Amino acid sequence: MMGENSRTDIKIYLGLLVLLIVLLLLPTRLSITWTRTFAMVFLFIYWASAWNIIGGMAGEINFLHPIFIGAGAYSSTVLYINFGVSPWVGMFLGAAIAVVLGLVIGWICYRSGLPHLSFALICLGFSHIGEIIALEWDLLGGSRGLVIRPAPGLANMQFETISTYYYMGLGMAVLMVGICHWISRNKLGYYLKAIKHNETASAAIGIDTVRYRLLALAVSAFFCALGGTFYAQLVLYIDPHSAVSITAVISMILFCAIGGFGTVLGPVVGTLILMPIGEVVRLYVMTGFHLIIYGVLVIVVILLSPHGLVPWFQSRMKKTQEESPA
Amino acid sequence: MLVSVQDITAGYGSVTVIKNISLEVDRGEWVAVIGGNGAGKSTLFRVISGLVRPRSGKIYFEGRELTALPPHEIVNKGIIQVPEGRMLFPKMNVIDNLLLGGRNRRARNNVNESLKKVYDLFPILEKRASQEAGTLSGGEQQMLATARGLMALPRVLLLDEPSLGLAPLMVREIFNSLQILNKEGMTILMVEQNVVVSLKNAERAYVLENGEIVMSGSSKDLINDDRTKQAYLGI
């Protein structure tokens, strides 16, 4: 058993290594548009993985991430535009705001033991309120948004070549997947799994469920906010619609769903499959059509393999190994 | 034979709960299936009512196969189950519960007579008519569950542990009513853990152990059988 498992693991790691090498060499062959697209794909792998910590691993329907991303994007941008503070510094203010917001909302909701749906609605409500604040507050540019004047330079987190963003995004995605892998192999991961499976029983065996859910939420919020800053610097323009976007969090949820909820590689697989397809459709068929493709693919995957592609693939690999013990 | 269960095997997921069960009930008979907790009695009833599909085997009612029918069609044929734990509709009043019992295709045109009849049999229900079922006492709930079953004009009444959780006095009262019904011609198939009560009331019985029938015969023979005495009556 043990041997088989580690052999499967080795195969997966080898596959990932090959994928990583391909991705490292890819920019030399890609057009600027596609390099930019892939930078965005990496950002979504990063975000979806961060969402997966609280959504997939702890199993809650969490829609707070538009606030977290917005906090990151708006904090660093406002500080940079108005006070010339480097985004490298500003992003930590954003992350801090996101963590505090997450902890406050989470603490109130988790303590009162709200059922899943009520919690999801509160999250949606807060995300809506976040969008409204961005629309109403002049400092944040209202509905016209904020434009970041191009001024390439490492200190400004702006780069001459788009491939630098590509590598930065790739690095962030790899880092985030590593963090998720680490969490899933440690106490936090086991506790989250137990809470997802049965919160009452977990509390009964002595797991401080509120504390670990808050911890997961804080980690998720922190990294999502940092991603928000990266997004602002990549696009150099943010507005309430794009930076506090419920569509974005739904996309993340769907990416995780296709790949496999709560699995480390699920968000990677889901995003890598859906986003490039969506992008091709957006570029060559019709913009707007890509979301229809996302929706259709998610429904198909859920009906055929309810737990997503990664668990399906793993069970297939196990089966073939059992059949041919070579 | 009114009901004929032939070689039924069934379970949940990959677990097999009952194996190769065969039994028969004739018109007007009162037959009991006795067995301990977890023997598979309720599963057998769920298969007969169509709530659980059997893996293999067939069930016939008046010579016609039931096994492929959806549950509500089985009810329409007059095979009425009074499930374990009564399964009343707790937030509806007594009347609504009774009306739901009497809404199947064969029974719906007879609702008023049926109501009169069950009120005669269980007068307390008429007094409680507008009370929520969830607020009734245990005995009253069992009466309501039985009455709800009778509203459906059963051609065979399946009773899943009618004595469960009731005080001895209440058990006697329920079984007195069942005796009256059976005398009037009602066919009864009942599963019970209470061996004494079962063998005292039913004409014939099957003994179910770990999902298999290990013994069967007339109640008289079973009461006098040494194995039954040892295993179930503690004599």
Add this chain to the structure above:
Amino acid sequence: MDITIIAQALIQGLMLGAIYGLIGLGITMVYAITGLLNFAHGDFMAIAMYLCLALFTHFNMDPYLSSLIAVPALFVLGLMVYHFLFRRVLKAELLMVVQLTLGMVFIIESSLLLTFTADYESVPNILHAVRFSLGPLSVSGSYLATFLVGGGAGAALYWVLQKTDLGRQIRAISQNKDAATLMGINTTRIQMIVFALAIALLGLSGSLTTSILTMEPYMGLELTLFAFIVFVMGGVGNFLGTLVAGYLLGIADAMGSLFIGGHLGAMVPYGLFVLLLLFRPQGILGAK
């Protein structure tokens, strides 16, 4: 503060509330007998509204007349969606149903966007310009019609649930599905009918509100959110509570837009919801 403004807000709130109650009642019924939560619920109302828009632009049809098409069309759509999708996830985990219906949100919203563009739209109806006044108060005819028809439909549906055989079957399934089956109720059929009925109600709500609510392709999710809020505020699965919560939310909405206005005013209903959940998590009429 002027008392007439408050009265005006109250009236307007009651009219919106009739619609919120109606779309919430659909969610409540579907949840009660299938346990399903449909995040695309509001998007079906958007479909109905755009159907009215299309009928208006191509045939100059009044939205009230279009309801005769929209209601049956959405009923059939509901039957199909249930048969091909929802039926298959009845036993799945909540999270999976959420994903499935979020997928539907994307499909419906993007389809509307591609077909009708992102422009804000509204369709006037025959009563739109008519105003009824009582002393200093005045309401537009389409608001009044919405209140009378929407509120009437909600009340009628409540009566059906409480007093008819269909209603008794629905309540029986919601209280104990297996027992309902043993009563000879075809639970599969009732589940499908109720789901389609809930969608058909959105056809009615949509046709009634084409002149009151501004249409845009992404409106569905916010409607869903309101419907869910009403559903939870009423005390999950409580039919009467849902209707009451609908009116409360409508009043909160109208007060917010009249006294605060703009985007900030739109936050008032959410504020009410959050407060209610914190102090009475089981909802207005829910049991502890």
